[in-house]
Amino acid sequence: MNYSPITETVRTRICAELGSECALHAPEALAPYGRDASELCHTPELVILPKTTEQVSQLLRLANELRFPVTPRGAGTGLSGGCLTPFGGVVLSLERMDRILAIDADNLVAEVEPGVITQTLRDAAQAKGLFYPPDPAGMDKSTIGGNAATNAGGPACLKYGVTRDYVLGLEAVLPTGEVIRAGTRTRKGVVGYDLARLIVGSEGTLGIITGLTLKLIPHPKAVAGMAAVFPSMAMAMRAVSEIMRRGFLPSALEFMDHKCIGLVRDLLPFPAPEGQAAMLVIESDGAAGQVGADIEAMAAVCSELGATGILRARDQAEAGRVWAARRAVSLRIHDSAPLYMSEDIVVPLGNIAELAAELPGFEERFGLKVYAFGHAGDGNMHLNVTAPDKSHKPRAMEGARAILARVLELGGTISGEHGIGEAKMPFVPMELSPASMRLQKGIKRLFDPNLILNPGKIFEDL
Template sequence: MISYSPVTGPIIAQLQSRLSPGAIVTNPAEIEACATDASALHHRPELVVRAKTVADVQAVLALANSHRFPVIPRGGGSGLAGACLAHQGGVVLSTRDLNAIRSIDTANFTMEVEAGAISAQVREAAAAHDLFYPPDPAGMELSTIGGNAATDAGGPACVKYGTTRDYILGLEAVLPDGTLIATGVRTRKGVVGYDLTNLLVGCEGTLAVITALTLRLMPRPTATIGALCIFGSMGEAMRSVARIMAAGHLPSAIEFLDHRCLALIGELLPFSLPSGKPSLLLIELDGPAAQIAPEMDTVLALAKDEGAIHCRKAPNEQDRQQIWEVRRQVSLRIHDQAPLYIPEDVAVPLSRIAELVDVLPDYETRYGVEIFAFGHAGDGNIHLNITSQYPKERELAEAGVLALLKRVLAMGGTLSGEHGIGLAKKQFLPLELSPTSIGLQQGIKRLFDPNLILNPGKIFP
C-alpha cells in the first residue's frame, strides 16, 4: 500500500487559488453522494472537486502529483464496480460540468463532445442532425460519455454495432502530471504510432482523465421494430438465437430473461407464462421500414420453428418502450427484493449461454443463493445477479461467486463483459490473466503514473 498525503488545509488553499470559482464542493450531501456508485461499496472522499474547465483538471492532477494525494475521476457515478470511489482517500474529481457538445460535423459524421455529457444527450444531439450514435449502455440517462469510454461500456446494441470503443476516433485527456494530450484522429482510418486512444478506453480512469472525445457517427436508421418471444426453456431460446443469426439476420438487439426474472415481471407481459422454466427473448431490428417489417416476420418464424410459444410484435415506438420497460424493471425488482445483492456481468461463447444457465440451480443449492440471469443473447454477455435473503451469509455467497467465475472461465468466457474491474472484481483478475500479462499492465500504469496518484488501487489485486 502506497503512503499518500492527506488533503490538508494548505493543499485545499492551493487548489482554491488555482481552480474556477465554485469548483470545490462544500455541500455535505453532494460529498456523500460521491462516496457511492451503483455498487454496494461506500468510501467517503476527503474532498470533491467539480471541474469547470479542462484547466481545472490539469491543476488538480499537477498538485496531486506534487503532493502525492490520490485523485479519483468520476462521471455519472452509475458504475457497478466501485471504480469511481475514493477507497484510499484523496480527491474525487467530477467531470459532470464538462458537458458541452463542442461540434457536430454532418459532412464527416463526427461529433466532438466533452466527457461529462450524459450519454442520452449525446445520442439526442446526433439525432437532431439525423445522425446516430449507436452505443446504448444501461442507465443512459445517468452515465456520462467519458465514463462509458473509461469502461468501454456496451449495451443491447453491441450485437450489431459494437461497444463504445468502436465509436471513439480520438480523445483529449489529462495525464497524471497535469499534461494535456490529444490522441487518435478525425479520419476513419489512421495508423501512426501506438494506439493511445484504445489504450485509454477501458482503463477505468487509471492512466489519464478523459476530458473530451471525438466520436464516429452513423446515418440514423429510418425505422426500428421489436418483438417479444416466450420459450419453454432457455435451450430453445438460445437455439433460436443461433438459428436467427446463422440465417444471416443481425438484430440491433437480442436480449434474454431467464425464468427467475420472468417470475418477477410476469404481470407486465402481454401473455401468460407457461409452466416450468420459461425464457424470453426481446428482439429488435432496425433499417428501412420496408425491409425490416418482412424480415421480422421471417425472424419470428424461425423462433417458432425452435419452439417459441408466444410472439408479440412491437411495431411502433410506444410498443417498443413498453417492452423495454419490462427489461428495465428486472434489475430494479431484483435489487429491491434482495437484502444481499452481488451483480456480475460475465460473458461466454454464444453456444454456451444455455449451458451456463442450466448449471445455475446447482450453485444456488450449494451456496444458498438465488441467481437471476439476463443479458445480451447476441454477444454472450450474461448479467448474473447473485442474491440472498440472508445478508449474514455474504461469505458463502461470495464463495459461490468465485466458483461461478471459475466455471465461466473454464467455458472459455471472461469475468466482465462491460462493467469493468474497479474495486469489486480486482481480486479475481489473476483467475483470467497471467502474471506476465498483469505485470506488463502494471508497468504501463507506472509509465503513465509513476507516483500512482490517479485512481490508485483499482483493477490490479
C-alpha cells in the first residue's frame, strides 16, 4: 500500500479544516501515541483530537482525497497493537469525545460518546440504580469506544455477556467520511443487516464509532465472593467445569496459576499459597438471600474437587483487594518480562483442564515461561508467553503458534477479547478458511475502497 506522507502542506490543510487546536505534531507530543500495552511501537506523523463527529468526518474525507492513513485510538490500553500506525499517517484519538449524554432510567439506556471511560459510565449508571456489566481489566482507563471496537469482555461476561451484547445502536463515520446510524434505541430491531454488530468488534477497520446507545440493567442487590486454592491448575480447571455443569452461573469465575500468584502475593489480603498451587476467584451477585447460598454451594464443589483452602471475603474491602490483585497480574507480567506476548485463547469448558495440563510441556519444549490466568468460567485463558531476552522472539513466536495450533485442535479460538490488531495477524489463517478470509477482506474493501482506515490490522495482504 502506498500512502502519502503528512507533509507540511497536508498538515496545514488538515489544521485549516479541523482547527489547529485539535492537532499535535511536536515529537514529544506524538511519542505517547506510538504505543499501547503491547510490545509494538509505531510513532504517528500527526495526532488529531476531535470533539465532534463532523471533525471526524472531515478528516476521513481529506484522507481519501490526499491518500493518507487514519488510525483511530481510544485510551491505548489494547494488547494487540490495534491503535498503532505501521504505515504512519494520522492517529485520530477520541479521548476528547468523552461526554455521557444521558442515563435514561425509564428506558434503561445510556447515550455516550466513545471517549467515556468504562468505570465512569459504570459509576454514573450505579448512581441511578442501574448496571453496565462489561468490565475489561483496565476499565478504569479503557474507553467505551475502544471496548466496542474490540468487543471487550472481562470477568462479568460469564454471566452478563460482552460489550456487543450491550450496544443497541451506534453512530459511526465510515472510511469515506459518511456518517451512519446503525442499530436501534430499542431492545429489538430487525430492519436490514445488523451493521451495528458488524462494526462492533471490527477493531476500527470499518468505521469510527462516534456515539453509542448502550443497554443498562438493574443493579444487583447483593454480591458475595470467595477464593479457592487448589494443589494444581489442572485440578482448579476441573472444578470450574464441575461448577458450570451443576448449573451455577457465578458473576465471575477467574483463575490464576502459581506464577501469577507469586507476582501479586503482596496485594492479596491473605497468605498466598506456595508451590504449584492455583487459585479460583469466584463471585456471585443477585438477590440478597441467594448469593450467600450460591457461594456456599460452590465452595462445597471446590472442596469436593480437591481444594485445599476456601477463603471467603469478609467484606467489600477485602473482596476489592482480591480483585485488585487479579487485575494487576497482566501489568506485573509485562513489567517482569523482557519479552512478553499476550495470547487470550478460548477453549470449550471440557478442555480447559487438558490444555492447562499441557502448558508445562510447551514451556520445556520452547524454553519459555507461560503465565496463565483469566476467565475460567467461559474458557477464556490469558496465556502470557515470556522469554528472558528479546532475542528469543522467533522462538517465542514458534511456541505461541504451537500453543494456538493445540487450542484449535481442541475446538477453541485464538482470541476471545483482545482482538487481532497487528500482533496476531500472522496467526489468523490458522483459524479462518480461505473462503472466510476472502469474504471478510471483501467487506473491508466495500467499506474502505482506498484502505485509509486503520491499515495493517487483522489481515496481512489486503
